[in-house]
Amino acid sequence: MNKMLTGAVMAAASVAVAGEVAATEWNVSVWGKRRAFTEHVEKLAELVSEKTGGEFTMNISYGGLSKNKENLDGISIGAFEMAQFCAGYHRDKNPTITVLELPFLGVNTLAEEVAVSHAVYAHPAVQKDLARWNAKLLMTSPMPQYNIVGTGEPRDELAEFKDMRVRATGGIGKAFSAVGAVPTSVTATEAYNAMESGVVDTVAFAQHAHLAFGTINRAEWWTANLNPGTVNCPVVVNTDAYDALSDSERDALDSSVSEAIDHYLxxxxxxxxxxxxxxxxxxxxxxxxxxxxxxAFRTVAADPIREAWIADMTAQGIPAQELYDLVMKTLSDVRAGN
Structure with missing residues (x-):
């Protein structure tokens, strides 16, 4: 009888262990604090857990796993399974995506930003680009056009941008440079301190970031209609981790993206x-x-920066003109559909 009980206990323990092994737990690296910019990640985790009965869960870490400029590196080595990053933080690591950060693309709404981003993400050259980091593009983090907050006298003329020290990355930084400003690419989490210490006079952000990182609290003015462009920040997953999912887990993840984006919007x-x-x-x-x-800003910044980007990327073997044309066509198609 004792032997039979012992055998039953061991069998039950084996089932329990097997159940624990079957559960999938992903670590997700983002930064700052929970805010509008991360709501689709939070919603995705909630949906995936619901659809799998808690068998596939995500632990979202706000800065505890990696620095924001190193998230793509962490994905490449499998330090965590999912991460958010911004293309402008390291343009050399993700050159194809920087087409979405060109100034004055003419994207007017968050829905348009989602459409053009996901069209670019689906392009074979972009997927090949990110595959170098063992990364699979999952979804974008759509942001409205950036505008700047500043201290001192409001700057409402282009001539007043000369020598203005501005926190701006990617194509937005290039646009400000074209009109004589001095951009610096400090990260979002460093922006408040840069403004407080006088390293920068102004900070370019989307509205949620001005709130989340406190730059609005030092601001005396805000440009309502400058709209030079935005930053593109994908959410990616480690390819090996994605491939290791069961069919049901993969379906739960993939099928939740649209709903997560809708929640974000x-x-x-x-x-x-x-x-x-x-x-x-x-x-x-x-x-x-x-x-x-x-x-005048568009004349100086839009065409010259776009043409320089296309020439530079083409020289690197990237189908730059094709990617830019894809953005324009997608934008046109979305508006025609509306």
Missing amino acids: ANYGALLDKWDGVLAEKNVTKVELAESELD
């Missing part, structure tokens, strides 16, 4: 609706540049 839309109230509450002056100033 709704959440971000609510934030934008409150933005004017935030400015009033913090006594931040809204600055609107004249259309003639904006036209």
